Amino acid sequence: MNKFKLISIFLSVSILLAFVVFVGWKLIPSPVPIEEVFPGKVWAKTVAQLPDLQGVGAPRAENCGKCHSEIYKEWKTSTHSQALSDLQFQAELSKTSSPKWICLNCHIPVQNQRENIVVSLNHGDYFQPIEIPNPGFDPVMQKEAVTCATCHVRVDAKGASYVIGANGKTSPPHPVKIDANALRNRCYDCHNETYELNESLVCSFQTGGELAEASKHFSEKTCVNCHLPSVQRSFVIPALNKPKRESHKHAFIGGGVPKKFELYKEQIPGGYKPGLVLVGWEKKDSEIIVRIQNQNAGHYLPSADPERHLKLELVWLDKNRKEVAKDKLRYGQDWEWSPKAKKVADNRLKPKEIRDWKVKIANEEAVSVVLRVYHVRLTNSTSDYVEKYTIGAPKEFEDKIKELKKHYPHSSLVLESEYNLKSKKVFNTTIGDLFKLNETRRGE
Ligand code: HEC
Ligand code: HEC
Ligand code: HEC
Ligand code: HEC
Ligand code: HEC
Incomplete structure (x- = not known):
C-alpha cells in the first residue's frame, strides 16, 4: 500500500469519527437553564x-x-x-x-x-x-x-x-x-427590548427609552x-x-390601526389621538410649506414595530377637483433583513419635533391641495407575501390569512386637510369622519 493511500484512509476514518462524535453529542440531551x-x-x-x-x-x-x-x-x-x-x-x-x-x-x-x-x-x-x-x-x-x-x-x-x-x-x-x-x-418588560437572537431575528422595540429621552418635554x-x-x-x-x-380606561389605544375592522368604532371612545398634528399651511412664492409636529406621542412617531411608518401625500386639484399631481413623503425606519438584519435609515419624528415639508406648487392648473397622512402598520407587499406563502397556521386562522387584506386592517387615514391656494382657506376633515372612512378602506 502506498503512503498516499494510507493517509487518505486515515483522513476518511478521522472525518467519519469526528462526525459520529459530533452527531452523538447533539443527540445526547444536555439541558441548559x-x-x-x-x-x-x-x-x-x-x-x-x-x-x-x-x-x-x-x-x-x-x-x-x-x-x-x-x-x-x-x-x-x-x-x-x-x-x-x-x-x-x-x-x-x-x-x-x-x-x-x-x-x-x-x-x-x-x-x-x-x-x-x-x-x-x-x-x-x-x-x-x-x-x-x-x-x-x-x-x-x-x-x-x-x-x-x-x-x-x-x-x-x-x-x-x-x-x-x-x-x-x-x-x-x-x-x-x-x-x-x-x-x-x-409595560417596559415587553415594549422596551432590543435583542438580536441571531443574524436575522431581531426584536426591536425602544418605546420606553424614547420616552425617557423625551420626558423633559x-x-x-x-x-x-x-x-x-x-x-x-x-x-x-x-x-x-x-x-x-x-x-x-383599559382600551390601550395606540396608532389607531386596530386588529379587526369592527374595532375601528372603538378607537376614539377608547382615547385615540393622532401623534401628528398639522401646525399650519403657508404659501411662499411658488412653494407650499406644510408644518407638522409630533405633538402628542411621548416617543418617536411612529414607535415600536419597525414596519410602522407614516405615509404623507399632497394631492393637487384643479378647478374641477381633478387630481393634477401628487407628492409623497415617508417617515419611518428602513431595515435590511438579509443577509443580516440591520437598520439603515430612520427619519421618525422625535417627541414635540416640528418639520416643514416644502413642496413646489405643482402647476398652473392647481387651485387647491389636500394633505393626507396614513399610519401604515403593514405594507401591501408584506401582506401579498403573507397571503401567498403562509402554510401550517391553525385552521381557524388559515382561511383569513389567505385573504389578509379583507380581514386585517393595514393602515388608517389619520389626518386630512385641504388648502385653497387663492383664498388660503383651510378645511380639516374631523377625526370622527376619518375613522368612519377607515372602516371601509382596505390594504395599505
Ligand atoms: C398591560 C397591563 C394591564 C392589563 C392587561 C390590565 N391592566 Fe388594569 N391596570 C393597569 C395599570 C398600569 C393600572 C393602574 C393605573 C394607575 O393607577 O396608575 C391598572 C388599574 C386597574 C384597576 C384599578 C382602577 C383603575 O381603573 O385604575 C382595576 C380595577 C384594573 N386595572 C382591572 C383590570 C382588569 C379587570 C383587567 C382585564 C380585563 C386589567 N386591569 C388589565 C395595567 C393593566
Ligand atoms: C407581556 C407583554 C406586554 C406587556 C407587559 C404590555 N404590553 Fe402592550 N402590547 C404587547 C403586545 C404583544 C402587543 C401587540 C399585540 C399585537 O399587535 O398582536 C401590545 C400592544 C400595545 C399597544 C397597541 C399598539 C397599537 O397601535 O395597536 C399599546 C398602546 C400598548 N401595548 C401599551 C402598553 C402599556 C401602556 C403597557 C403597560 C401598562 C403595556 N402595553 C404592557 C405586549 C405587552
Ligand atoms: C367578585 C367581584 C370581583 C372580582 C371577580 C374581581 N374584583 Fe377586583 N375589585 C373588586 C372590588 C369590590 C374592588 C374594590 C373597589 C372599591 O373599593 O372601590 C376591587 C378592586 C380591584 C383593584 C384595585 C385595588 C386597589 O386598591 O388598587 C384591582 C387592580 C382589581 N380589583 C383587579 C382585579 C382583577 C385583575 C380581577 C380578576 C383576576 C378582579 N379584580 C376580580 C371586586 C372584584
Ligand atoms: C405623552 C403621551 C404618550 C406617552 C407618555 C406614551 N405614549 Fe405611546 N402613543 C401616544 C400617542 C399619541 C400615540 C399614537 C401615535 C400615532 O399617531 O401613531 C402612541 C402610540 C403608541 C404605540 C403604537 C405605535 C405608534 O407609534 O403609533 C405604542 C406601542 C405605544 N404608544 C406604547 C407606549 C408605551 C409602552 C409607552 C411608555 C413607555 C408610551 N407609549 C408612552 C402617546 C404617548
Ligand atoms: C419582548 C416581548 C416580545 C417578544 C419576545 C415578541 N413580541 Fe411580538 N410584539 C411585542 C410588542 C410589544 C408588540 C407591539 C408592537 C407594536 O404595536 O408596534 C408586538 C407586536 C407583534 C406583531 C404585530 C405587529 C404590528 O405591526 O402590529 C406581530 C406580528 C408579532 N409581534 C410577532 C412576533 C413574533 C413572530 C415573535 C417571535 C419571533 C414575537 N412577536 C416576539 C412584543 C414581543
Whole structure:
C-alpha cells in the first residue's frame, strides 16, 4: 500500500469519527437553564403558574369582568386581548424559523395559558426547548392573550394568588397588594427590548427609552398617563355600591390601526389621538410649506414595530377637483433583513419635533391641495407575501390569512386637510369622519 493511500484512509476514518462524535453529542440531551442563556430577560420566562384567586376563582379576564365590567369591555377591544388571534402573528408563528415559545412569552405570557412548560434549552439552543406538559393549562385563558393577570396577578411566598393594585383604601373581595410602580412599569418588560437572537431575528422595540429621552418635554411621564386615560367612575358594577374614584380606561389605544375592522368604532371612545398634528399651511412664492409636529406621542412617531411608518401625500386639484399631481413623503425606519438584519435609515419624528415639508406648487392648473397622512402598520407587499406563502397556521386562522387584506386592517387615514391656494382657506376633515372612512378602506 502506498503512503498516499494510507493517509487518505486515515483522513476518511478521522472525518467519519469526528462526525459520529459530533452527531452523538447533539443527540445526547444536555439541558441548559433558560436564565443561563438569557440572563435577566423577563420575557425569557412566563409569569409563574397562578392558582385560583380567593374570591374570584380562575384568574381569567372573563372572571375579573364579572365585577370590573367596564374595564373588561374596554380591554376586550384592545390590541392586548388580540395578541394571540392577531392574523399576522399567527402567520409569523407558523414559520419554521420562529422560536415559538419566545414569541408566546410576550403574546400569551402567563404559564396557565401554556399547554407546555419550557423547563430548559437543549445545548442552550433556543430552537430546542425542552418541554413538559402543563397540568394547570387553561385553554380559555390562553385565548385572552395579554390578559388582566399579565399585569395584575402574582403568586406570593405561600403559593397564593393576589392582585397588584395602585390605589389602596379600596375594599375588594380578593387579596390585594399595592405596588403602583411595579404595575405602571410593567409595560417596559415587553415594549422596551432590543435583542438580536441571531443574524436575522431581531426584536426591536425602544418605546420606553424614547420616552425617557423625551420626558423633559412632557408632564405625562409614564405610559399610563397617555395610554390608560383617567375617568371618574366606580371600579366595579353598580350592584356592588362602591364610590366613584379615579379609574383608567383599559382600551390601550395606540396608532389607531386596530386588529379587526369592527374595532375601528372603538378607537376614539377608547382615547385615540393622532401623534401628528398639522401646525399650519403657508404659501411662499411658488412653494407650499406644510408644518407638522409630533405633538402628542411621548416617543418617536411612529414607535415600536419597525414596519410602522407614516405615509404623507399632497394631492393637487384643479378647478374641477381633478387630481393634477401628487407628492409623497415617508417617515419611518428602513431595515435590511438579509443577509443580516440591520437598520439603515430612520427619519421618525422625535417627541414635540416640528418639520416643514416644502413642496413646489405643482402647476398652473392647481387651485387647491389636500394633505393626507396614513399610519401604515403593514405594507401591501408584506401582506401579498403573507397571503401567498403562509402554510401550517391553525385552521381557524388559515382561511383569513389567505385573504389578509379583507380581514386585517393595514393602515388608517389619520389626518386630512385641504388648502385653497387663492383664498388660503383651510378645511380639516374631523377625526370622527376619518375613522368612519377607515372602516371601509382596505390594504395599505
Ligand atoms: C367578585 C367581584 C370581583 C372580582 C371577580 C374581581 N374584583 Fe377586583 N375589585 C373588586 C372590588 C369590590 C374592588 C374594590 C373597589 C372599591 O373599593 O372601590 C376591587 C378592586 C380591584 C383593584 C384595585 C385595588 C386597589 O386598591 O388598587 C384591582 C387592580 C382589581 N380589583 C383587579 C382585579 C382583577 C385583575 C380581577 C380578576 C383576576 C378582579 N379584580 C376580580 C371586586 C372584584
Ligand atoms: C419582548 C416581548 C416580545 C417578544 C419576545 C415578541 N413580541 Fe411580538 N410584539 C411585542 C410588542 C410589544 C408588540 C407591539 C408592537 C407594536 O404595536 O408596534 C408586538 C407586536 C407583534 C406583531 C404585530 C405587529 C404590528 O405591526 O402590529 C406581530 C406580528 C408579532 N409581534 C410577532 C412576533 C413574533 C413572530 C415573535 C417571535 C419571533 C414575537 N412577536 C416576539 C412584543 C414581543
Ligand atoms: C407581556 C407583554 C406586554 C406587556 C407587559 C404590555 N404590553 Fe402592550 N402590547 C404587547 C403586545 C404583544 C402587543 C401587540 C399585540 C399585537 O399587535 O398582536 C401590545 C400592544 C400595545 C399597544 C397597541 C399598539 C397599537 O397601535 O395597536 C399599546 C398602546 C400598548 N401595548 C401599551 C402598553 C402599556 C401602556 C403597557 C403597560 C401598562 C403595556 N402595553 C404592557 C405586549 C405587552
Ligand atoms: C398591560 C397591563 C394591564 C392589563 C392587561 C390590565 N391592566 Fe388594569 N391596570 C393597569 C395599570 C398600569 C393600572 C393602574 C393605573 C394607575 O393607577 O396608575 C391598572 C388599574 C386597574 C384597576 C384599578 C382602577 C383603575 O381603573 O385604575 C382595576 C380595577 C384594573 N386595572 C382591572 C383590570 C382588569 C379587570 C383587567 C382585564 C380585563 C386589567 N386591569 C388589565 C395595567 C393593566
Ligand atoms: C405623552 C403621551 C404618550 C406617552 C407618555 C406614551 N405614549 Fe405611546 N402613543 C401616544 C400617542 C399619541 C400615540 C399614537 C401615535 C400615532 O399617531 O401613531 C402612541 C402610540 C403608541 C404605540 C403604537 C405605535 C405608534 O407609534 O403609533 C405604542 C406601542 C405605544 N404608544 C406604547 C407606549 C408605551 C409602552 C409607552 C411608555 C413607555 C408610551 N407609549 C408612552 C402617546 C404617548
